[in-house]
Amino acid sequence: MTKSHPCAIGIDVGGSGIKGALVDVKRGKFITERYRIPTPENGSPLQIAGVIREIIDLLEAPADLPVGISFPAPIVAGVVPFMANLSQEWRGQHVASIIRQKVDRPIFVLNDADAAGYAEVRYGAAHGHRGTVIMLTLGTGIGSALVRQRRLIPNTELGHLILDNGITAERFASSAVYTQEGLSFEQWAERLTQVFSHINMLFSPDLFIVGGGISKHHKKFLPLIPLDTPIVPAKLRNAAGIIGAARVAYEEARR
């Protein structure tokens, strides 16, 4: 690390894999390769912390570098109020305190979609945008990030919004549902249209960003969502969570 290239470690905890890299936080780019270890099935919080430690060790980063953790649940004052897609053992836990049992570094934890949205506003699809930007990540669940004037308003959890049909956005239109129900892109786009229209009506954003692994196929479904508000694919793809978490860790460590 040099003064012109400040960096931090970013870790993205997902339902199927835990990924991490060393990030140049000025440019929003990986400095090392991205390491991935499968998430232990039904893994306890301490087991997950152990995998995070393994990835950090692989990075061989200077000992004082902070770690940002992108985590698939809301994080309120460091604590997980509810957990949709990982072990229920996380509920009520202070995530950084658990990880600290395995990792002796400054640790900052935030919601995964918040990390991705923040990264897209700083370096990606909404770079320099000062209006209201909403990012939705389509994966096992649906995550959301709300950013206005480059400030993140955390824990919006719009994936749990109950639609007119009584089903939550996430259970109706995540990319996991698209796969499980064998939907065509047309059918899925109709569902996504309900989700986007509802959120559009509630928040009147200036821009939507769509992330998650499936966003690489954006040409197949984004044009099928008729909305006046522009919808663009994420630019940083599956790097966004890692980059956003590293950026937040860097900023928080300097406070």
Ligand code: BGC
């Ligand atoms: C969780 C969110 C998370 C999203 C994507 C949802 O089920 O409640 O916190 O951002 O999944 O992982």
